[in-house]
Amino acid sequence: MQRIKLVAFIITAFLSCKTALIAQNKNSKPNIVIVFTDDQGYQDVGVFGSPLIKTPNLDKMAEKGIKFTDFYSASPVCSPSRAALLTGSYPTRVGVPVVLWPNLPGGLPTEELTIADMLKTQNYATACIGKWHLGDKEEYMPTAQGFDMYYGIPYSNDMSVYPKAKVSEKVLFREGMTIDSLRQKKWRGGLVPLTEQNEIIEYPVDQSTLTQRYTKKALEFINENKEDPFFLYLAHSMPHVPLYASAEFKGKSKRGLYGDVIQEIDWSMGKILETLEALKLDENTLVIFTSDNGPWNLKNGHGGSALPLRGYKFQTYEGGMRVPMIAQWKGAIPAGTVCSEVASTIDLLPTIAHLTNSDMPEEIVDGKNIWPLLAGKKKASPHKKDGFFYFKESTLEAVRKGDWKLRWTEEGIELYNLAEDVSESQNLAEAHPKIVQKLIKMMDEFDAELKTDNMRYQ
Structure with a gap:
C-alpha cells in the first residue's frame, strides 16, 4: 500500500513539474x-x-x-x-x-x-x-x-x-x-x-x-x-x-x-x-x-x-x-x-x-x-562614465556625472555635489573651477553630437 502511494506521489509530482514546464515554455x-x-x-x-x-x-x-x-x-x-x-x-x-x-x-x-x-x-x-x-x-x-x-x-x-x-x-x-x-x-x-x-x-x-x-x-x-x-x-x-x-x-x-x-x-x-x-x-x-x-x-x-x-x-x-x-x-x-x-x-x-x-x-x-x-547587483550606474543630461525643450541645461551636477543657464553657472547637497542649496562653482570646466566640455561635446544626429527632424 505504501509502495502504491509512493508511486502515485511520484507520478503526481512528475505531472505537476511537466505542467509547470509547459506553462513556462x-x-x-x-x-x-x-x-x-x-x-x-x-x-x-x-x-x-x-x-x-x-x-x-x-x-x-x-x-x-x-x-x-x-x-x-x-x-x-x-x-x-x-x-x-x-x-x-x-x-x-x-x-x-x-x-x-x-x-x-x-x-x-x-x-x-x-x-x-x-x-x-x-x-x-x-x-x-x-x-x-x-x-x-x-x-x-x-x-x-x-x-x-x-x-x-x-x-x-x-x-x-x-x-x-x-x-x-x-x-x-x-x-x-x-x-x-x-x-x-x-x-x-x-x-x-x-x-x-x-x-x-x-x-x-x-x-x-x-x-x-x-x-x-x-x-x-x-x-x-x-x-x-x-x-x-x-x-x-x-x-x-x-x-x-x-x-x-x-x-x-x-x-x-x-x-x-x-x-x-x-x-x-x-x-x-x-x-x-x-x-x-x-x-x-x-x-x-x-x-x-x-x-x-x-x-x-x-x-x-x-x-x-x-x-x-x-x-x-x-x-x-x-x-x-x-x-x-x-x-x-x-x-x-x-x-x-x-x-x-x-x-x-x-x-x-x-x-x-x-x-x-x-x-x-x-x-x-x-x-x-x-537585479540588486552592486554595480555602478551605466551613466557614470558618460553622464546624464538634463534638457529643457531643445536646450541642454545641465549634466550629472557621479555626484557632481553642473547647471548652466542664462542665470549663470551652478555646481552642486548631490551626495552632500541633494537640495541644490550651495553653489560650488567658484570653489571647483576644474570640475566646472570638465563638465562644460562634456555638455558641449554631447550637445554637438546630438544636434548632428537630429538633423533628419529639422
Missing part, C-alpha cells in the same frame, strides 16, 4: 508592465517620505522589490518625457523636444522604434491605456506606434478636443455636447475626449471615473493575454491638473484632493499586482512604477511635493526631473532593495530588449541596460 519571455503617472512629485509616495498621503500598495511593492532614489525622467514636461521612455533616447534626439498640443501637426516620428514596436517582433500583445500625448493625428496614435489597442485621453486632461478626430457611431455625449459642438474649433480647456483605438467614444469624458476605468481596462488586458507574453503601458492622466478622484476616494486623504488622487492611483497599482499574483504571473512579470516629471508649483494645494529636492515641473533642478521609481519581479528582483545609482526612463527600452532578447534600434540609443541594478 509557453510564456517564457517576461511580461512587462509600466505604470507612468503624470506630474507626481518625488515625495508623493509613502516610501519616498510623504507625510500625509497613504500608499500602502506602492510601499508594499517597494518591500517586495526595489526602490530607486536617483531615478530620472528625461524631461521636466509631458510629451518629451513620454517620447524618451518609449524610445530609450533623449527627447531632442527623437524629434519631440516640446509639449505637443491638439489640433497642431506633428508627433513622435513613426520611424522611431518604440518599446511596443520592439516587443511586437517577439509576438507580444501590447496595450497603451491612459494619456498618450505624442501626437493626436491617426498617423501618430498608439496603434501606429506598435500598440494593439489604445484606450484613454490622447493628451493632457486640461487640453481640448481635436475637432477633426474620428467619432464612434456609439459615442456618448455629455454636458449638452453634440457632434456639431465637438467639430467647432473653439478651445474648451479641460473638456477632453475618451478615445478607444482611434475613435472618440465619450465627450467630454467624466474625469472622476478615469483612474477606475483605466484600471478596469488594464485588468481586462492582463486576463485576456495571461497565456502569452504582454506589454502593458498604463499612463495615468492624474495627478495632472485639473484633479479628479472617484466618489470612493474623494475626501479620504489628509493631503486634500491631490492626496485623494494619489491614493486612488495606489489602489489601482494594488489591483494590478493582486491580479498578477492571482493569475500566477508575478514570477514572470516585471512591473515598474514611476512618474513623467516633477510636480506643478501650485499654491492651491493641487500640486505635489518634490521635497527634499529643489524645483518643480518645467525646471532642470532635481525636483523637475528626479522622480519616484519602484520595480517588482518576484524571484528576480531581491525584496527590499534600495538603489542609489543614477538611472532613467531612457534605460527601460535597452533593459527590456536585454530581458526579451529583442534587437535594439539601429539608430543611436541613449539609454543603458540597467538590469544588473534592478
Whole structure:
C-alpha cells in the first residue's frame, strides 16, 4: 500500500513539474508592465517620505522589490518625457523636444522604434491605456506606434478636443455636447475626449471615473493575454491638473484632493499586482512604477511635493526631473532593495530588449541596460562614465556625472555635489573651477553630437 502511494506521489509530482514546464515554455519571455503617472512629485509616495498621503500598495511593492532614489525622467514636461521612455533616447534626439498640443501637426516620428514596436517582433500583445500625448493625428496614435489597442485621453486632461478626430457611431455625449459642438474649433480647456483605438467614444469624458476605468481596462488586458507574453503601458492622466478622484476616494486623504488622487492611483497599482499574483504571473512579470516629471508649483494645494529636492515641473533642478521609481519581479528582483545609482526612463527600452532578447534600434540609443541594478547587483550606474543630461525643450541645461551636477543657464553657472547637497542649496562653482570646466566640455561635446544626429527632424 505504501509502495502504491509512493508511486502515485511520484507520478503526481512528475505531472505537476511537466505542467509547470509547459506553462513556462509557453510564456517564457517576461511580461512587462509600466505604470507612468503624470506630474507626481518625488515625495508623493509613502516610501519616498510623504507625510500625509497613504500608499500602502506602492510601499508594499517597494518591500517586495526595489526602490530607486536617483531615478530620472528625461524631461521636466509631458510629451518629451513620454517620447524618451518609449524610445530609450533623449527627447531632442527623437524629434519631440516640446509639449505637443491638439489640433497642431506633428508627433513622435513613426520611424522611431518604440518599446511596443520592439516587443511586437517577439509576438507580444501590447496595450497603451491612459494619456498618450505624442501626437493626436491617426498617423501618430498608439496603434501606429506598435500598440494593439489604445484606450484613454490622447493628451493632457486640461487640453481640448481635436475637432477633426474620428467619432464612434456609439459615442456618448455629455454636458449638452453634440457632434456639431465637438467639430467647432473653439478651445474648451479641460473638456477632453475618451478615445478607444482611434475613435472618440465619450465627450467630454467624466474625469472622476478615469483612474477606475483605466484600471478596469488594464485588468481586462492582463486576463485576456495571461497565456502569452504582454506589454502593458498604463499612463495615468492624474495627478495632472485639473484633479479628479472617484466618489470612493474623494475626501479620504489628509493631503486634500491631490492626496485623494494619489491614493486612488495606489489602489489601482494594488489591483494590478493582486491580479498578477492571482493569475500566477508575478514570477514572470516585471512591473515598474514611476512618474513623467516633477510636480506643478501650485499654491492651491493641487500640486505635489518634490521635497527634499529643489524645483518643480518645467525646471532642470532635481525636483523637475528626479522622480519616484519602484520595480517588482518576484524571484528576480531581491525584496527590499534600495538603489542609489543614477538611472532613467531612457534605460527601460535597452533593459527590456536585454530581458526579451529583442534587437535594439539601429539608430543611436541613449539609454543603458540597467538590469544588473534592478537585479540588486552592486554595480555602478551605466551613466557614470558618460553622464546624464538634463534638457529643457531643445536646450541642454545641465549634466550629472557621479555626484557632481553642473547647471548652466542664462542665470549663470551652478555646481552642486548631490551626495552632500541633494537640495541644490550651495553653489560650488567658484570653489571647483576644474570640475566646472570638465563638465562644460562634456555638455558641449554631447550637445554637438546630438544636434548632428537630429538633423533628419529639422
